[in-house]
Amino acid sequence: MIIVNLDVMLAKRKVRSKELAEVVGITEQNLSILKTGKAKAIRISTIDAICNYLDCQPGDILEYRKDE
């Protein structure tokens, strides 16, 4: 399963969710869906915008863990 570590990166960069949502161009609700792992799909453009703003790699935000 894919784990979303966006909270960790937001804390490291000291960025608020609201600020990131505005910059990326998605609603806070959608950002919350992403953070809580409820998202079914994520656009490349969204990952691109997040990584650009937080100055990180996609692997810093998305992690794969094998289902037990």
Added chain:
Amino acid sequence: MNKIQKLSRFFKYVFWVIFFAWPICLAFIWFADQQHGLFAELGFTIKTFIPNNSLPILVPLSLATKWQGFLLSLIPVGIGMLILYFFTRLFSCYERGEVFAMNSIRYIKKIGIWMFVDAAINPIYQIGMSIILTIHNPHGYREAALGFGSDYFRNLIIAGLVFLVAYIMQEALKLHEEQSLTV
């Protein structure tokens, strides 16, 4: 309470009333005295309520025959009651505001499936009923009747269409949920 809720609650109760009244009416049809009382006043006989009302019922039906007919009638009536139950559940969903929800769509699918079953077993019911009602007739007047009229195919098609519409709604809802969860 909005219009949908009011209408849904009203029809939910209507379906519950029919659900309980139907088997009682069925028992009345089979076991009531057809020579006197309400039946005779209205000019009804058992033939009024069976699919093939041209069957020659030449001897009065014994109690055993009535029980057989009643029990066989319980099959399509039972399916009808199940369909009514699903309708009550469906309208309960509507009452709670779950109109385009997976729950309500599942009930519509179930209604379509059982409508199809009801239509499909109708020929078996017809044959069984014709045998039960004519088995005690004199020789030469006993029948095992089966008919495939336009009603049969119409009911099958309608049931299939109900199922198809529900299936499409279900797939559309899955797509919508996936899109709404695409960030």
